[in-house]
Amino acid sequence: MKPKKIKISKVGTPQIPSSLKNKEWVHFISSENDVVAQLHKKNLLSEIEKGRPEFFELAGPREKIYFNPEELKCGIVTCGGLCPGINDVIRELVIELWQGYGVKQIEGFRYGYRGLAKADEIKPIKINPELVDSIHRDGGTMLSSSRGPQDEDKMIDTLVNRGIGVLFIVGGDGTMKGAHSIAGKIKERGLAISVVGIPKTIDNDISFVKNSFGFETSVQAAADIIDSAHTEAKGAPNCIGLVKLMGRTSGFIASHTALANRNVNYCLLPEVPFKMKGKDGFLQILKERIKRKQHAVIVAAEGAGQDLMRKNMRKKSKKGQKDKSGNEKLKDIGIYLKDELEDFFKKEEIEINIKYFDPSYIIRSIPANAMDSLYCVQLAQNAVHAALSGRTDMLISKWNAHYIHLPIEMVTKGRKKVNSDGRLWRTVMEATGQPYSMFKSKD
Secondary structure, three states, X not given: OOOEEOOOEEOOOOOEEOOOXXXXXXXXXXXXXXXXXXXXXXXXXXXXXXXXXXXXXXXXXXXXEOOOOOOOEEEEEEOOOOOOOHHHHHHHHHHHHHHHHOOOEEEEEOOHHXXXXXXXXXXXXXXXXXXXXXHHHOOOOOOOOXXXXXXXXXXXXXXXXXXXXXXXXXXXXXHHHHHHHHHHHHHHOOOOOEEEEEEOOOOOOEOOOOOOXXXXXXXXXXXXXXXXXXXXXXXXXXXXXXXEEOOOOOOHHHHHHHHHOOOOOEEEOOOOOEOOOOOOOHHHHHHHHHHHHOEEEEEEEOOOOHHHHHHOOOOOOOOOOEOOOOOEOOOOHHHHHHHHHHHHHHHOOOOOEEEEEOOHHHHHOOOOOHHHHHHHHHHHHHHHHHHHOOEEOEEEEEEOOEEEEEEHHHHOOOEOOOOOOOHHHHHHHHHHOOOHHHEOOOO
């Protein structure tokens, strides 16, 4: 039986003794320290029977590195929407490069890929430990960000012209697709430039990444907002607290928030279409609760109910428009639900009060909590170890309680979603008590 190891690309063969060799705390990782890919016994045994169980490469420092730290120049770029913890990642990248390996040349490219493509206009920032000393206390990113693709050849030209040997890219699914393409073109040019990604998505929707950094902070902040919605809902007759949370195609924040704060009565996700009208529809079920309890709390992920809103769109509407990241522009589920509830209860001659909360940008911009900050430190440290050893076109993930190396291409083939038949969603259904009848069948 020959195990199948998920291959990680390298810019060359590591031959330089690591700068960490004299550090008392260092534990070098060998090729024997791989992590099994399958978590469940049934799937693992099936792979063993086929003779090809899969293993991920364990992250961590290597005895031999590829780049000479005294000559190496590194770049950092942050892309996409804001998320708690980005500054924590930047800070630890700089600290590990500077204090761990002795890399003294670090540049931060401002405004995402835009700043990387237009470095002559948008001057990069020279970064050192003193500059990043306290940035982890602030939300957002000290480098700023942007969305959308840029000319890849221009971005690579920037790396070459500025002598960058390692580029750290912090971003989500679209950003990582761009990183994979950049790494591919670097290889085509025959350049020894390493591209290492750190996955960032507040929606927690990157495949093979159990939790993205900032996710725990976001759930904690959202749970606090649910408390306010619940207080408002109980503070007036027939009052409904309606909260819209992040989640374009994946409802992880809404699901986890509903479980973290048990005051949620209805949780609506993009992955589980629901019925609005009819005897089993959401409106009728909500009406019965209002008559019985005189209040309710609803949490809706931003991508929920898009099928219902598309049905109501007129021909002259903006159907099919894309944002700068190439995603379809979503209709506002919060406003849609608010309008539908007001119209329905007016026809039913039931007076209601709706308190609508849309805290998305507030949550995105807060600093990371303690556990997310710790997570950011470990992701960044392992990203530096991987980059210095010459690994490229890869990102750092946590899998089965271990930090591992993943090919970027592997994680961009599809987005992670809440399984409508899985344990998480069933737990949400049990916690909220919302009936299965209000959700559409898969037929």
